[in-house]
Amino acid sequence: MDTEEQIKEIEDEIKNTKYNKATQHHIGRLKAKLARLKEQSEKKSGGKGKTFAIKKSGNATVGLIGFPSVGKSTLLNKITDAHSQIGEYDFTTLDIVPGIMKYKGANIQILDMPGMIKDASKGKGRGKEIISVIRTVDLIIMMVDVFHPEQLNILLRELHDAGIRLNSKSPDIVIRKKERDGIRVNSTLKLTKLDEKMIKNILNEYGCINANIVIRENINEDRLIDFLSKNRAYIHGFVVLNKIDLADKGVIKKCSEKLKTENIPISADKGVNLDMLKEKIYKKLDFIRIYMRHDGKTDYDEPMIVKKNSNVGMVCNSIHRDFRKKFRYAYIWGKSALYPGQMVGLNHVLKDEDVLTLVLER
Numbered sequence: 001m002d003t004e005e006q007i008k009e010i011e012d013e014i015k016n017t018k019y020n021k022a023t024q025h026h027i028g029r030l031k032a033k034l035a036r037l038k039e040q041s042e043k044k045s046g047g048k049g050k051t052f053a054i055k056k057s058g059n060a061t062v063g064l065i066g067f068p069s070v071g072k073s074t075l076l077n078k079i080t081d082a083h084s085q086i087g088e089y090d091f092t093t094l095d096i097v098p099g100i101m102k103y104k105g106a107n108i109q110i111l112d113m114p115g116m117i118k119d120a121s122k123g124k125g126r127g128k129e130i131i132s133v134i135r136t137v138d139l140i141i142m143m144v145d146v147f148h149p150e151q152l153n154i155l156l157r158e159l160h161d162a163g164i165r166l167n168s169k170s171p172d173i174v175i176r177k178k179e180r181d182g183i184r185v186n187s188t189l190k191l192t193k194l195d196e197k198m199i200k201n202i203l204n205e206y207g208c209i210n211a212n213i214v215i216r217e218n219i220n221e222d223r224l225i226d227f228l229s230k231n232r233a234y235i236h237g238f239v240v241l242n243k244i245d246l247a248d249k250g251v252i253k254k255c256s257e258k259l260k261t262e263n264i265p266i267s268a269d270k271g272v273n274l275d276m277l278k279e280k281i282y283k284k285l286d287f288i289r290i291y292m293r294h295d296g297k298t299d300y301d302e303p304m305i306v307k308k309n310s311n312v313g314m315v316c317n318s319i320h321r322d323f324r325k326k327f328r329y330a331y332i333w334g335k336s337a338l339y340p341g342q343m344v345g346l347n348h349v350l351k352d353e354d355v356l357t358l359v360l361e362r
């Protein structure tokens, strides 16, 4: 039996087994096995086939996904400098088209992805290639047709099956492997969703026999498996409802309520709510502003825009490749400084509105 057949068999078994006290440990183990097999199958197919070569640029990258013809390319053309082909038939956009949106001093790269369809994560419609790019973005926008709110569940499922965990943090767990003594579980709070036996079963499935594990949230088996899997990506995302120019208020409201994910109604074609959308993208990306100071003068007009929790080294990188090589030290004023004009190195983590002077080798 090849890997794909094994995956199918286990998926069927999970679907057909009633979850109760008697079966829960077995199901937990099956889920872990399934995650392992999927990892293997991904590794195998990873080498084959074309991948999209997307050059990242700008201060952050946003992936725009959705069914064919929901209006992704129309939106990209409206809010960025790109010229993506727009079609009245499906699958106009066969490659990923990047565009840059300039907003509040930030250059935000937006990727118009080929239409996502059901089973993309299994490789349909170049799904695997698309997904490998989505994993690397900073924010995901899911575009849904206002008359088809059901599209969202399919997109969410595809992302989930591809190991992308939307709007959640990586599990708060620490594992330390050791030589013997089996698995010892410590938790800082009461675990109500899984017991020690389940934890051990799942760890064993991942080849972990001797380890101390510290769990700091009330996890279930799925979160534990997420933690142990290597291919998980934790990314923020929200929904845009497009083509609201065609719908009356009642339809829009109903659609918006139906979606449990945060959403914003727009018309890409007629340009409705696009400023609101830009502001939301900017806010979600969580940028900070760094004012550069040279020769005793601070440039307050054009801050450097970098991602939250960036350090001095990352700022160097975003100015010029050579800056990091030539870096000697930096001076810092503002919220991240212990005192004004503190001398710091490349690893110093910056805060919003810090003032920074870089001292380089000549």
Ligand SMILES: Nc1nc2c(ncn2[C@@H]2O[C@H](COP(=O)(O)OP(=O)(O)O)[C@@H](O)[C@H]2O)c(=O)[nH]1
Pocket: 066, 067, 068, 069, 070, 071, 072, 073, 074, 075, 085, 086, 087, 088, 090, 091, 092, 093, 115, 242, 243, 244, 245, 246, 266, 267, 268, 269, 270
């Ligand atoms: N009425 C209306 N039509 C739109 C809107 N956005 C896109 N369209 C139309 O929908 C079709 C598909 O658009 P396109 O951007 O190519 O979709 P994509 O496949 O998601 O990239 C085109 O005919 C667009 O003109 C919108 O906000 N309102």
Ligand SMILES: [Mg+2]
Pocket: 072, 073, 074, 084, 085, 086, 087, 092, 093, 112
């Ligand atoms: Mg398109």
